[in-house]
Structures are given as C-alpha cells and as structure tokens.
Amino acid sequence: MNHLSNHTAVKEIVVNGKDIAVYSSPKQYKQQLMSLINNADKRIYITALYLQDDEAGREVLHALYQAKQNNPSLDVKVFVDFHRAQRGLIGEQESLGNRALYLKLAEEYQHDIAIYGVAVKRKELFGVLHLKGMVFDDTLFYTGASINDIYLQQHERYRLDRYSAISSEALANSFCQFLDSNFVDSGYAPLLNQPELPTLAEQKKNVVSLKALLKRSNYEVDNTIHSTVLHEQITIQPLVGYGRRGNKLNRTVRQLVQQSEKTLTIFTPYFNLPPVLARDVIKALKRGVSITLIVGDKTANDFYIADEESFSTIGIVPYIYEMLLKRFIKRYQRFIDNGLLNVHLWKHEGNSFHLKGLIADERFHLLTGSNLNPRAWSLDLENGLLLDDVSKQLQEKFTEEVLGILVQTSKINHYSDIESVDDYPEKPHKLLNRIRVTQIDRVLKKFL
Structure with missing residues (x-):
C-alpha cells in the first residue's frame, strides 16, 4: 500500500515526528488542556460535544475567561452541540442545562468569550456536532473526549480516550478556518452565552441552511509547504x-x-x-x-x-x-x-x-x-x-x-x-x- 487512493486531489499538511505528542491518560489530558489554555497567546478554539456544568467544566470555563481577561486580544471561541448544551443529563429533570453556566459566567467577567451552539439536525436524536479538535495558537490538540469530570478524571472515575497534540500552523489554521466559515461567519450557530436565542422558526431555517453548507464543506489547506522531501x-x-x-x-x-x-x-x-x-x-x-x-x-x-x-x-x-x-x-x-x-x-x-x-x-x-x-x-x-x-x-x-x-x-x-x-x-x-x-x-x- 503506497498511498490511499482518492478520487480527487487532496492537499496534505507536512510535519515531522517531533511535532506530534501522544498522551495516554485523562489526567494528562487535563494537564495539557489547562497548560495550553494558560499559555495561549493569540487564539483558543475548542470544539466538543459538550462542556459540562460540573467541577471540571467550571474549572476549564473559568480558565478560558481568565485567559481572556489577562489578554483581551485573545480570540476565544467554544463550539458545542446546540441541543446537548440546553438539557440536563439523561434522567435529570428539565433545565437550561449547561447553558445556565454559560449565561452566569458571561455576567461575571468584563471581557466575554464566544460559546456557539451548533445544531446539525433539528433534534439531537437525528444527529449532533461530533467534531473534535482544540486549537491553541498553532497547536491542534485532538481527542474524542468532551469536557467534564469523568473525561478529565476530576475525581476517582475516568473515561479513557485517545489524546494527541500536533504542532502545525497550517493544520491549526485549517481547523479554525472551517469553524469560522461554517459556524461563525455564516451566522447559523447562535451564541449560547447571550440571553437571546433564535426563535423556533429562525432556528429551523438555520439548521436547513447549515446542513446545505456542511454537505459541501471541507478543510482548506495551505499547500505551499509541499516541496519538502x-x-x-x-x-x-x-x-x-x-x-x-x-x-x-x-x-x-x-x-x-x-x-x-x-x-x-x-x-x-x-x-x-x-x-x-x-x-x-x-x-x-x-x-x-x-x-x-x-x-x-x-x-x-x-x-x-x-x-x-x-x-x-x-x-x-x-x-x-x-x-x-x-x-x-x-x-x-x-x-x-x-x-x-x-x-x-x-x-x-x-x-x-x-x-x-x-x-x-x-x-x-x-x-x-x-x-x-x-x-x-x-x-x-x-x-x-x-x-x-x-x-x-x-x-x-x-x-x-x-x-x-x-x-x-x-x-x-x-x-x-x-x-x-x-x-x-x-x-x-x-x-x-x-x-x-x-x-x-x-x-x-x-x-x-
């Protein structure tokens, strides 16, 4: 197998082995996540199914807000599933879900961050935002994990995932460009940490338009570095x-x-x-x-x-x-x-x-x-x-x-x-x- 065959030309990003780190535990995941947040200088883009209103989720969210207060020019954007963010855990009574925390913290801090709710289908049963990848400056931290107590092993129990950090400006740019063009610039993903959400009719139109956009969307890659051996x-x-x-x-x-x-x-x-x-x-x-x-x-x-x-x-x-x-x-x-x-x-x-x-x-x-x-x-x-x-x-x-x-x-x-x-x-x-x-x-x- 020399290369995976593709029907269309595919642009690729080139890195060295030293640019990729592999981690093996939820505790390392949390340690790296907090370190990357605290050391980010220009941008933080976090994509996860959910950022939970629990001890670990609050710790991460406060760290994001604090990073923004320390450096108001820092571009901080969080993308979570629209439906999942507005309900409690399975079995819990109806509530604002994690959005209640997002609204609360938005009032506590002077400099706000952006938390977008992405609805890829009209109902959670029929599809959710399952994109992964967190960008900190020019590092992509890729894991299937979301952000809550069990994924970060805040206490004794944990949920094991895979965790890799890749240092590549081109890869980080590609992920940020995809999120900005599909969810931010399009206007199809409302902010969850602002009081007003679209009406049901408006949100229905957002979902229809976003689905059409996503079906033709890809990661754009700057291919100018392809001359490497x-x-x-x-x-x-x-x-x-x-x-x-x-x-x-x-x-x-x-x-x-x-x-x-x-x-x-x-x-x-x-x-x-x-x-x-x-x-x-x-x-x-x-x-x-x-x-x-x-x-x-x-x-x-x-x-x-x-x-x-x-x-x-x-x-x-x-x-x-x-x-x-x-x-x-x-x-x-x-x-x-x-x-x-x-x-x-x-x-x-x-x-x-x-x-x-x-x-x-x-x-x-x-x-x-x-x-x-x-x-x-x-x-x-x-x-x-x-x-x-x-x-x-x-x-x-x-x-x-x-x-x-x-x-x-x-x-x-x-x-x-x-x-x-x-x-x-x-x-x-x-x-x-x-x-x-x-x-x-x-x-x-x-x-x-």
Missing part, C-alpha cells in the same frame, strides 16, 4: 464526514481497511460496525490481514447501569452492543481460531472506554471522534485526521499507547467467553426479550 516526513489529511453520500471520512475508513496488507488495529467503544465496513473487515481477514479489535466491555459503556434497582430503558444500550459483538465473533470464530482476529475487551473497575480510530500497517493512523457505527456513519457531523507515516517515525509512540490500553483488556478466545442474554440480570433480560420479539432492535441499531 515527503518520504522522510509525515503527511496529515484533515477530513470531514457528514451524511451518507460523499462522506470523505467514511470513505477513508473503508480505504484503510480495504487496502491494509498486514495489520489493522480498530478502536471502537460501541461495537456496531456499519454493514459495509463489517464486510470490508471480513474481506481483509480473508486475504490474511491480522486484525486487532479493541472494544469496551459493556460495563465500560457510559450508558451502563450497575445497580439493577435503578435500571432504566437507556441502560439496555450496552447489552445490545455486547449481543452484536457476540454475534459477530460467533459467526467468524474461525478467524480467532487461526490467529488472524484478536478481540480485546477493555474493562477497568468502574471506569469507561471511549477510544476510536484505526492503525493500518503501522503506517497509517486515523485519529477520529467517529464511533465507527451507523449513527456516526450517517447522522452526526464527524471529522478525523489521517496521518501517513511512511518512515514510521510515530511507530514507537503509538505502540506504547496501544500497549498501555491493552493492559486493562481481556482477550476473547471464544464467543462463549462473552455473556449471553440468559446470563443478564432480570430487568435487561426481560427488556431484551421484548425488543427481540418486536424486532425493534433493527431500528435501534441505526441510531446506536
């Missing part, structure tokens, strides 16, 4: 994925699997591969590619409810994912038996797992927030970075990351190693039987 460099393609058709991120994921030759590592927190991607994986196994699948155990799912007394319908989600994984392994047990398919389930005490991405032939690294499931494939607005490391400068860094992740995993040798429906507690057992009887699982799978 590429075989000694690392190239980076920033990719956007939105909708079923013309989705460059989805196409790149498929190409990585289709063109892999020796090894492929896939990270996904929720096992529910889109059918076309599942077929690509099977074809890769059949041609002899060794595939390592690293998935979160059902107990490491953020929807998992350990206490059966407080079990609610949403708690069925991790069990559905486990059923799908067991079904997949049972069907392709022969590839585990011959050593080509290696499935590792991550589980560490009461913590959760949120890793995504692919590594192909120890050369191509896809950093992404995409869960590689039908929802990410067709509903949410996603992005990613494809790193082509021809000379394998990054191999040691990413190998160390993977080995650290595997420490908390158990290897599945047979499909019977995974629990069956009959092994589940009474409430999820009964609910799953009802779902299977009514075939609702077919519908659920499209949104999970």
